[in-house]
Amino acid sequence: MIFYFYYGKSITQDVDTISDCIQELFIELWNRKETIASTDNIRSYLVVAFRRKLVKQIANTKVEFEEKHVKDHDESLESTLINAEFNEEQKKLLHQSIDSLTSKQKKLSI
Numbered sequence: 001m002i003f004y005f006y007y008g009k010s011i012t013q014d015v016d017t018i019s020d021c022i023q024e025l026f027i028e029l030w031n032r033k034e035t036i037a038s039t040d041n042i043r044s045y046l047v048v049a050f051r052r053k054l055v056k057q058i059a060n061t062k063v064e065f066e067e068k069h070v071k072d073h074d075e076s077l078e079s080t081l082i083n084a085e086f087n088e089e090q091k092k093l094l095h096q097s098i099d100s101l102t103s104k105q106k107k108l109s110i
Contacts, residue, residue, distance in 0.1 A: 004050050011054055017061070021054045 001022060008018035025046070029036065039045045098106065 025050050
């Protein structure tokens with residue numbers, strides 16, 4: 001097991017992801033023990049299976065992060081646009097209100 005951990009560290013420094021992938025690999029092997037074909041080189045089989053699982057997990061994590069980042073960016077952009085639109089509407093209403101004042105009222109407000 002320690003071999004897979006150090007091998008995983010050569011791919012990523014995220015020890016939680018490495019540990020999770022090792023556990024998931026052996027759980028999957030246990031659950032599929034009846035259907036897995038025999039092999040002459042079990043170590044190579046496990047290394048390749050572990051590497052694939054780890055790389056896939058890293059890719060999924062990266063995609064999830066990017067999707068969250070894009071979503072956050074979209075929401076902040078949308079908020080900015082809504083705020084700008086609201087501010088323009090407020091300015092328009094303020095100018096309309098000022099224009100409706102008499103000249104005497106305008107002088108008093110300045």
